[in-house]
Amino acid sequence: xxxxxxxxxxxxxxWKGIFKKKVARIGIYGPPNAGKTTLANRIIxxxxxxxxxxxxxxxxxxxxxxxxxxxTIESNGSKVTLDIVDTPGxxxxxxxxxxxxxxxEEEEAKRRAKEATEGIIEAVKWLEDxxxxxxxxxxxxxxxTQVNVTVIGNMEARNLPLLIAANKIDLPESSPARIRSAFPxxxxxxxxxxxxxxxxxxxxxIADHFG
Amino acid sequence: MKRSQTIxxxxxxxxxxxxxxxxxxxxxxxxxxxxxxxxGVKEGKILVLERGLTPSEEAKLIEMTMxxxxxxxxxxxxxxxxxxxxxxxxxDKLFKKPLIRTRLTVIGPANQxxxxxxxxxxxxxxxxxxx
Ligand SMILES: Nc1nc2c(ncn2[C@@H]2O[C@H](COP(=O)(O)OP(=O)(O)OP(=O)(O)O)[C@@H](O)[C@H]2O)c(=O)[nH]1
Ligand SMILES: [Mg+2]
Numbered sequence: 514x515x516x517x518x519x520x521x522x523x524x525x526x527x528w529k530g531i532f533k534k535k536v537a538r539i540g541i542y543g544p545p546n547a548g549k550t551t552l553a554n555r556i557i558x559x560x561x562x563x564x565x566x567x568x569x570x571x572x573x574x575x576x577x578x579x580x581x582x583x584x585t586i587e588s589n590g591s592k593v594t595l596d597i598v599d600t601p602g603x604x605x606x607x608x609x610x611x612x613x614x615x616x617x618e619e620e621e622a623k624r625r626a627k628e629a630t631e632g633i634i635e636a637v638k639w640l641e642d643x644x645x646x647x648x649x650x651x652x653x654x655x656x657x658t659q660v661n662v663t664v665i666g667n668m669e670a671r672n673l674p675l676l677i678a679a680n681k682i683d684l685p686e687s688s689p690a691r692i693r694s695a696f697p698x699x700x701x702x703x704x705x706x707x708x709x710x711x712x713x714x715x716x717x718x719i720a721d722h723f724g
Numbered sequence: 725m726k727r728s729q730t731i732x733x734x735x736x737x738x739x740x741x742x743x744x745x746x747x748x749x750x751x752x753x754x755x756x757x758x759x760x761x762x763x764g765v766k767e768g769k770i771l772v773l774e775r776g777l778t779p780s781e782e783a784k785l786i787e788m789t790m791x792x793x794x795x796x797x798x799x800x801x802x803x804x805x806x807x808x809x810x811x812x813x814x815x816d817k818l819f820k821k822p823l824i825r826t827r828l829t830v831i832g833p834a835n836q837x838x839x840x841x842x843x844x845x846x847x848x849x850x851x852x853x854x855x
Contacts, residue, residue: 605786606800606834607793623795630790637787657842659803663786666779666807695844696807 536583537723538596540639543649544660545572545602545629548680552649552706553581553599559712560584565599571615573625575601576632578639588713588720595723600639601632603660640667645674645723652679652687652703656695665696674722677701678715683708726768739770739836739853746774754781758788765801765833766792770851776805776829802837804847805829 541549553565566579578600585594607629612622640646646668650656668675677696679689682703689703700722702715727737742764749757757777762785764771777785785803793800806827830837830847841848 603786604800605789605803607790608799608834609795626793626795630793633790634787637783640783655842657844659782659805662805662807663779663782667783670779 536594536596537644538580538598538642539645539647539719539723540598540600540636540643541647541649542600542636542640542664543602544651544654544658545574545604546570547602547649547651548706549602549649550575550599552647552678552680552704553579553597555706555709555712556586556597557581557584559716560586565597571612573602573604573607573612573629573632575599576625576628577601578632578635586716586719588716591720591724593720593724595719598639598643600636601629603633603636603664604629605659607633640664643673645676647676647678647719648699649678649680649706650692652681652689652692653684656692661696665699675699676715676718676722678706679703680706682710737853739768739851741770741772743772744774749773749775754778754784757781758785761785761801761831762788762792765831766798768833768836770830770832770837773829773831776826778826798833800834801831802834802839802849803829803831804839804842804849806844806847 541553543549550566550568554568557563557565561581561584563581565581567574578598580596580598582596583594584597585592607626609619609622609626612625613619617625646664648661648664650661665675677692677699679687679692679701681687682689683705689701693701700718702711702718704711704715706712726740727735728740730736744760752760758781761771782803782805785801789801792798830849832851836852838850838852839847840850
């Protein structure tokens with residue numbers, strides 16, 4: 514690389530560094546089982562061809578935060594590059610008996626409970642290192658939970674962008690409208706992470722809000 | 725479930741409930757509040773905070789709760805609060821750190837306090853005495 518070119522390149526990255534963060538680090542948050550990993554997998558599959566992590570109907574499947582770097586999303590002419598962090602589902606309680614009810618042996622259930630508590634601590638710590646959050650809610654459930662209130666409150670306190678994904682709209686009992694009326698101050702996109710319904714609208718919003 | 729002597733001298737069995745004033749809370753640091761909450765809840769108390777916790781205190785409380793969960797003794801907390809309110813004036817938003825007004829909060833042991841319904845202005849909860 515010629516000297517001039519090199520200088521130019523350094524200058525342009527300095528320029529970008531000052532005026533626009535190159536890569537936004539976005540956390541996918543929400544209660545257990547909301548569909549965070551299903552959504553992370555879909556985003557990463559759509560834009561890179563890879564996958565992120567395991568999905569399960571048993572809560573607390575994700576017990577370690579996972580980061581995928583450099584996912585570029587293009588929508589409606591805008592283009593953003595994101596680091597996507599899939600986080601363990603947040604909760605204020607963990608009872609190993611709940612895992613036994615899913616057919617696990619006591620020992621395994623206790624181990625999962627322990628790992629789940631560690632995963633939640635990790636997810637909370639990650640909140641401090643993010644540029645924005647996609648808060649995934651199961652639209653068939655009551656949105657006014659402490660977990661949702663806490664995530665939203667923390668992003669508002671830091672003046673960081675938050676996008677609500679009202680997930681599982683393929684289910685007839687889902688109600689994105691209930692979520693919208695609970696948190697009217699934030700942009701919301703109804704989606705099905707499972708079958709991909711309305712996912713393009715989510716990409717538009719991501720490009721808009723995290724660009 | 726607890727057997728206690730009331731102010732009037734009666735012996736009663738029931739669930740103890742502590743209502744903590746805004747004044748007391750405003751004199752406490754984040755960790756002091758969290759300690760007060762977790763110690764109280766582990767004793768089986770229901771706590772009502774006149775003014776709740778800031779979002780960052782709530783996050784710390786979740787973290788501390790997780791470190792204290794043990795399989796047979798403590799399964800965590802049930803906590804319900806109203807969303808905090810922010811400074812809505814545009815100038816304040818632009819130039820100052822957002823001022824957060826926290827609101828009434830109810831906290832109890834996960835196995836004794838169950839939220840029935842919650843919306844913007846009403847929290848309805850069921851307290852059970854079984855421990
Ligand atoms: N019907 C329907 N089910 C979904 C959708 N998204 C996810 N699920 C299902 O919900 C369950 C939980 O999905 P996950 O992606 O593992 O949820 P999570 O939020 O990552 O859960 P944790 O890692 O345990 O916190 C799985 O059975 C998924 O197949 C959706 O859009 N519609
Ligand atoms: Mg997951």
